[in-house]
Amino acid sequence: MPHLVDPTLTRRERQRESTYVDIVAASRELLAESPELSLRAVAAKMGMTAPALYRYVANYQELVDLVAFEIDKAATLTFAEAADALDPDDAPGRLVAATTEFRQWALGNPHEFAIVFANPVAEAACVRRDLLTLASSGLLMTDLIHDVWRQRGFAIPAIDDLPDVVRASLEDPLIPAKVEDLAREDRGLVWVYMQGWTQLYGVVVLEVMGHMDPRVIESGEMFIDVIRRFAPTIGLAEEMPRLETLIRERLGRAPG
Amino acid sequence: MPHLVDPTLTRRERQRESTYVDIVAASRELLAESPELSLRAVAAKMGMTAPALYRYVANYQELVDLVAFEIDKAATLTFAEAADALDPDDAPGRLVAATTEFRQWALGNPHEFAIVFANPVAEAACVRRDLLTLASSGLLMTDLIHDVWRQRGFAIPAIDDLPDVVRASLEDPLIPAKVEDLAREDRGLVWVYMQGWTQLYGVVVLEVMGHMDPRVIESGEMFIDVIRRFAPTIGLAEEMPRLETLIRERLGRAPG
DNA sequence: GTTAATCGTAAACGGTGTAAACTCTCGTCG
DNA sequence: CGACGAGAGTTTACACCGTTTACGATTAAC
Numbered sequence: 001m002p003h004l005v006d007p008t009l010t011r012r013e014r015q016r017e018s019t020y021v022d023i024v025a026a027s028r029e030l031l032a033e034s035p036e037l038s039l040r041a042v043a044a045k046m047g048m049t050a051p052a053l054y055r056y057v058a059n060y061q062e063l064v065d066l067v068a069f070e071i072d073k074a075a076t077l078t079f080a081e082a083a084d085a086l087d088p089d090d091a092p093g094r095l096v097a098a099t100t101e102f103r104q105w106a107l108g109n110p111h112e113f114a115i116v117f118a119n120p121v122a123e124a125a126c127v128r129r130d131l132l133t134l135a136s137s138g139l140l141m142t143d144l145i146h147d148v149w150r151q152r153g154f155a156i157p158a159i160d161d162l163p164d165v166v167r168a169s170l171e172d173p174l175i176p177a178k179v180e181d182l183a184r185e186d187r188g189l190v191w192v193y194m195q196g197w198t199q200l201y202g203v204v205v206l207e208v209m210g211h212m213d214p215r216v217i218e219s220g221e222m223f224i225d226v227i228r229r230f231a232p233t234i235g236l237a238e239e240m241p242r243l244e245t246l247i248r249e250r251l252g253r254a255p256g
Numbered sequence: 257m258p259h260l261v262d263p264t265l266t267r268r269e270r271q272r273e274s275t276y277v278d279i280v281a282a283s284r285e286l287l288a289e290s291p292e293l294s295l296r297a298v299a300a301k302m303g304m305t306a307p308a309l310y311r312y313v314a315n316y317q318e319l320v321d322l323v324a325f326e327i328d329k330a331a332t333l334t335f336a337e338a339a340d341a342l343d344p345d346d347a348p349g350r351l352v353a354a355t356t357e358f359r360q361w362a363l364g365n366p367h368e369f370a371i372v373f374a375n376p377v378a379e380a381a382c383v384r385r386d387l388l389t390l391a392s393s394g395l396l397m398t399d400l401i402h403d404v405w406r407q408r409g410f411a412i413p414a415i416d417d418l419p420d421v422v423r424a425s426l427e428d429p430l431i432p433a434k435v436e437d438l439a440r441e442d443r444g445l446v447w448v449y450m451q452g453w454t455q456l457y458g459v460v461v462l463e464v465m466g467h468m469d470p471r472v473i474e475s476g477e478m479f480i481d482v483i484r485r486f487a488p489t490i491g492l493a494e495e496m497p498r499l500e501t502l503i504r505e506r507l508g509r510a511p512g
Numbered sequence: 513g514t515t516a517a518t519c520g521t522a523a524a525c526g527g528t529g530t531a532a533a534c535t536c537t538c539g540t541c542g
Numbered sequence: 543c544g545a546c547g548a549g550a551g552t553t554t555a556c557a558c559c560g561t562t563t564a565c566g567a568t569t570a571a572c
Contacts (some may be wrong), residue, residue: 040527051553054530060528118374120467130569136320165472169472173469194472201458201462202461203454214430215430216425219419229451266570268570271519304520305521306559306560308562357544475516513560515570516546516570517570518567521565522557523562523565526560527561528557536549537554540547540572542544
C-alpha cells in the first residue's frame with residue numbers, strides 16, 4: 001500500500017492527495033453502475049460542482065486517464081494476490097492464476113475494463129508523475145512469464161531470427177515490460193511475452209465485449225482453449241492438465 | 257450491389273430508403289474525421305434538424321446500430337473482393353487475403369471499426385429488417401474456412417470430444433456462422449472457426465486500440481505471427497511461406 | 513377535393529464539458 | 543498580529559448533446 005502519511009508533504013498537499021483518491025473512488029463507484037463516466041457526476045458524488053474538478057485535472061480526458069491508471073494499478077494488485085496464493089516455486093501455476101484472475105476481473109467489471117482498455121493507451125503519462133513506471137498489469141505479466149522461463153527454461157526465439165523491427169522493439173520496448181534485467185540474447189523472451197499478452201487480451205476483450213456465444217463466454221471454454229494452445233510455447237504442454245483444473249477452480253469463483 | 261430501383265416500392269418508400277442511405281453516408285463521413293458520432297451532427301450534415309432523424313431511428317443507439325450494421329456490410333464486401341482477386345481453387349490464399357484486408361481496413365478506419373466492435377453486439381437486429389441475415393464479416397470468414405477445409409481436408413476436432421457447452425453452441429450457434437450445410441459430425445469445424453476468429457479479432461483489436469508497440473503495429477509482424485501460429489490448425493503449415501509473402505504484399509498497400 | 517399519413521420544423525428540457533470571474537479559506541511572511 | 547497571496551471552491555454562462563412536444567407543410571389515397 002502506498003504513502004500512508006508522508007510527513008514531507010505539507011497539509012495542503014496531503015489534502016490534495018486525498019482529494020485525488022476521492023476522485024478515483026467516486027469515479028469507480030459510478031463505473032460500477034453505469035458505463036458512462038461524467039465529470040459532472042463525479043463532482044456531484046463528491047459534493048462539489050463540476051468546475052471545481054478543474055483544479056485537479058486539466059480536462060475530461062485527463063480524468064479518464066487518471067482513473068484508468070489507478071484502476072489498472074488496483075486490478076494488478078488483485079492479479080498479483082492471486083499469484084501469491086500459490087507456491088513461489090510454482091511459476092506456471094502463478095502465471096495461470098494471475099491470467100485467470102485478470103479474465104474474471106474483466107468480466108466482472110466490464111466498465112472498468114473498458115475504460116482501461118478502450119482508452120487510446122496514453123494512459124496518464126501525466127497528471128500524477130509518481131508511481132508511473134510501477135504497477136501496470138503488463139509489468140506483472142512479464143515478470144510471471146520471466147519466472148516460468150527461469151524455472152522451466154523453455155526455448156525462446158533467437159533474437160537474430162526475428163524481423164528487424166521486432167528486434168528493435170525488444171531492445172527498447174515502448175510498451176510496459178520489465179526488460180532491463182534481461183541479457184540481449186534473452187530478449188526473445190519479450191517477444192514470447194508479447195505473443196502471450198496478445199492472446200490473453202484478445203480473448204478477454206472478445207468475451208467482455210460480448211463478441212462470442214454467451215454460453216461459451218459463461219463457460220470460459222474459449223479462454224481455456226487459448227491458454228491451452230499457448231502453453232506449449234512456454235514449455236507447459238505436459239503441465240497443462242494440472243493447470244487446467246487450476247483454471248477451472250478459479251472460473252467457478254464469482255468474478256470481481 | 258443491393259436494390260437498384262425496386263419498382264414494387266412506392267415513391268415515398270423509395271425516398272425513405274434513400275434517406276436511410278444518406279444517414280449512413282453522412283455518419284461515415286463524420287466518422288472519418290472524428291471518433292464521436294452525434295445525432296445532431298448527422299442531421300446537420302444532411303441539412304436537417306436533429307428531431308427529424310427521429311422519423312428514421314427511435315433513438316441514438318438505433319442510429320449507431322444502423323450505421324454499425326451498414327459499415328460491417330460494406331467492409332465485408334471489400335474483404336470478399338480481396339478474396340475474389342485470387343484463384344477460386346486457392347482457398348488458403350483467399351482466406352488469408354480476406355483476413356489481411358480485414359486488418360488493413362480496421363487500421364485504416366479505426367473509428368468505423370470501433371463503432372462495429374465496441375457495440376454491445378446487438379448490432380441492429382431491428383430497424384431495417386432486410387438483408388439482416390446476409391453479410392456480416394463473420395459469415396464470410398466461416399465460408400472461407402469452410403472452403404479451406406473442403407480443399408485441404410485438415411483434421412477437425414471430434415464434436416464429442418468437445419465440452420458440453422461448446423457442443424451445444426456448435427449445434428445451434430448464436431453467433432453469425434453459416435452452419436446449416438454442415439453435417440453434425442463436421443460441426444467441429446465451427447469450433448475451429450471460432451478459434452480463428454478469436455485470434456484474428458484479438459490481434460486486430462490490440463493493434464487498432466494501440467495496445468502494442470507502434471513499430472510492431474506498423475510492421476504487422478504480430479499480425480503475421482498470429483496467422484502463422486494458427487496456420488497448422490487448418491492444415492496450412494506447409495503453405496505458410498507462400499501465404500506469408502501474400503500477406504506482406506497486402507500489408508504494403510495503404511490501408512483503407 | 514377532402515382526408516390523413518408522412519416528413520419536416522421550431523421551441524424547450526435536462527444533460528454534458530468547459531471558460532471566466534468571483535469569493536472565501538488558508539498558510540506564509542513581515 | 544495582520545496583510546497578503548495562493549489555492550480551492552462557487553456562480554454564471556456558453557455551446558453542444560439526446561430527446562420530447564406541438565405545430566406546419568407536403569403528398570399519397572379515397
